[in-house]
Amino acid sequence: MGLDISIGVDNYENVFDENYHQNGEENFNKHSLSRTFCNFIYRKDVIETEPELDQIGKIVGVDISAIYEMENFVDIEELAEYIDEEEIIRAELNNAKLEGNINKVLNTVSELITKLNEIENLPKLLLKTEFDTLNNDEYFSSFTIDKGKGYIDNNFGQDLRNFKNFIEYCLKRDTKTIWFVFS
Secondary structure, eight states: OOOOEEEEETTHHHHSOHHHHHTHHHHHHHHOOOHHHHHHHHGGGTOSSOOHHHHHHHHHTOOOHHHHHGGGOOOHHHHTTTSOHHHHHHHHHHHHHHTTOHHHHHHHHHHHHHHHTTOSOHHHHSOOOSOOTTOHHHHTSSTTSOOSBTTBTOOHHHHHHHHHHHHHHHHHTTOOOEEEEEO
């Protein structure tokens, strides 16, 4: 068992309505992020060299801060009994910084996809790390091809496209703020 990643929304009932669940398998395949993507997001906390997301941002000239900021959301209601007043205030401030971020994140992900579509061999451009839990040669290869089934064996291209698909779906449901949920 490992850590998974999904996207939280500020209007859960509108996004995950009865229609969404009726088309559960189709939506799962179009919107899910792989466990490898979860590890990818956490790389800055695991390796001493420059994380792959930072490298990719530099390679294609895209500011990836909107993606990293999605990690900063804290479910205050869930943690209120475990954190003190000062931590609650800090969490509220962090959450407020994310408010209305959906278009910023969509623009970042869209720009990454557009620019990465032009890169022929991304794995060769990435620095070798001391701890390759992502299997870089496989995960970052064949960017324009969906290799997985919505979650299992997704490559980076498919994860980014699923990320974008879900954001676009959320925009149609009037979502304003999104963040990462780790479970």
